[in-house]
Amino acid sequence: MASFEYNEHSQRVLFGQDSLSKLPSELARLGCSKPLILTTPTKTSYVDTITDLLYGQLAGSFNRVTMHTPTEVTEDALKHCKAVDADCLVSIGGGSAVGLGKALFVRTGLPHITVPTTYSGSEMTPIVGQTEKRVKTTHVDPKAIPAVVIYDVNLTLTLPAKISATSGLNAMAHAVEALYAQDGNPIASMFAIKGIQTLATSLPRIMRNVQDVDARSDALLGAWFCGKCLAGVGVSLHHKLCHVLGGTFNLPHAETHAIILPHALAYLAPSIPNEMKVLAENVPESEGNAVNGLNRLLSKLGITYSLKDLGLKEDDIDVAVTTLLQKPFWSPRPLEADLIHELLRRAWEGKPARMAE
Template sequence: MQFEHTTLGQRVLFGTGLAAEHVAAETARLGATNIMCIASEFEREFAQIALAQVQVALWHTDVVQHVPIANAVGARQAATDAHIDLIVCVGGGSTTGLAKAVALTTGIPIIAVPTTYAGSEATNVWGLTEEATKTTGADDKVLPATVIYDAALTLGLPVGLSVASGLNALAHCVDSLWAPRADPINAALAAEGVRALAQGLPLIHSDPTDITGRETALYGAYLSAVAFASAGSGLHHKICHVLGGTFNMPHAETHATVLPYVLAFNAPSAPEAASRLSAAIRAGLGASAPALDGLDAAAEAVALLNELRTRLDAPRALADYGFTTADIPEAVSRILKAAPASNPTAVTESNIAELLGAALAGTTPAVLSPALA
């Protein structure tokens, strides 16, 4: 066994109902005196709860998904003009992404208070969109110094968005099993993340007020992000970055829709990863997991993910979010340029077009097990 693994240094504070206390303590620890809070208008109510014990110098609500460069420039200028020495971002991946865009050029530290399961708060990855192209990179300046998890702040997240966001987190785990820097440590974190998400998301779907479900999903989302930050972006994320940046498709729903198709595409070429994934989903579902006798690892992993998605009423078709048949050629061209050379299944123009066509229509992805062929 030989590998190189990097663990990012970050403080994590977890506790339901403790966000305001934790934000105040971390603000004091960091010695900050001029705070900028980044939160969308929708998220401002939760932000006011989280920052109730500190004084905010600047509220910034101009948050747009995929972080257009113009919005990043505006937020950077606002932070500079107000002499900000700490950013507290409260919300989902778009909010955290904007905070990262400010930190990238200013070096201002971030405290992240997530209200979704996006996971951006635990990575040093940034993303900006300009002229229909989403560019990503990694820089330790954008890694939040502290992440504060408070499940009470996720109670306002609608069930549908909770499911999509949670499956986005699960996609981080799956990609981490075969991304360019995949290693045994990432795999262990990813598997536990999958188990927690497969346990927590059905609880949220059944009862949106279930704090155990919300806490379990947050825990799983954090693990998924830590694994992803180390392993890097695999094929799934490259596809979704193209769909989001070029076609302005909604982030969480796109990830949730594309995930099973990428799994079906890669699993036959990565049986060890498929076996780990199927065991983790089965553990999360517990006694309610279907037997699925006679399937090999790849077929079982895809079948179990399909079962989880069915229970969650997960997003099913890219057509539901504005993607069309006419968009496929440009998407394929961009994906081929971005796809990792190390992807388990060789990527070609025809098989990526086939994958996107299936995801467009929402056909149920499947892998035919040799035992059943």
């Protein structure tokens, strides 16, 4: 896929191979010269790469990015940001890095450039999350959408196949839920359908060859489309349940979304027949049933079906159901504790999702 640039009123996107090389010019456009680099402890090589690219002209780095954006980590990052007198933020990595960049933007107002290396789609959304005392909360701040997004396909070529698959399904969940959102609209549905199509076909190609540049490009584009869905409409059962599982039990973000995706859809299916038809038409091998299509996609990608494998304990299921139902939210199908419990038990046991009665 050819490289290109895309501009909206609040965001600029650079897409293509070697697009990270444009970071110096993007910093200059923003009038910034002292970026703070945000990444995870395992990705400090990104800091070295950016340091070389900027000839050492940066404020410093914060390498303690943590999933689910714990408030204590954000506060430590804020102190470091002020101590080094940074004039902008550059997050590089997965959704957790993007999330910390957003959280710091809200607290500082510093321009935020993000370089996604997975398929989370978070870079396209105004959603700011945090976890405090095992409770994950989110709020929407339209200004929190990063000012610049740099999609460098080359940075995804070393992303392991398993992480590629779970990250891609995490993004796909945004699109699936957008189709039946309470505030759904034709524009969000357009992005959703294209995102689902693109990821459902590109992810298996990546599993066959992680160095497939065309498949990687398609997956990044699909994640972009899916992120636009989450930016445009609200969330329901799928995301609310994943927030409980992630925030309360610290389950890994992308893997949890991947496992819950077909289960949440199966629960809601009786109340969204039109959306189920659209999904079945766009998820390969669905044979008229989108839940079966998603089950087959998980199997093809080699993703575990089991929350137990992620560390959830059997006794945690009751806690998760209670926590989920504490704060009412809109759902196309009324939430019944017994049925949600059954949904989670199947996911915990590693059984494929089954259509609700």
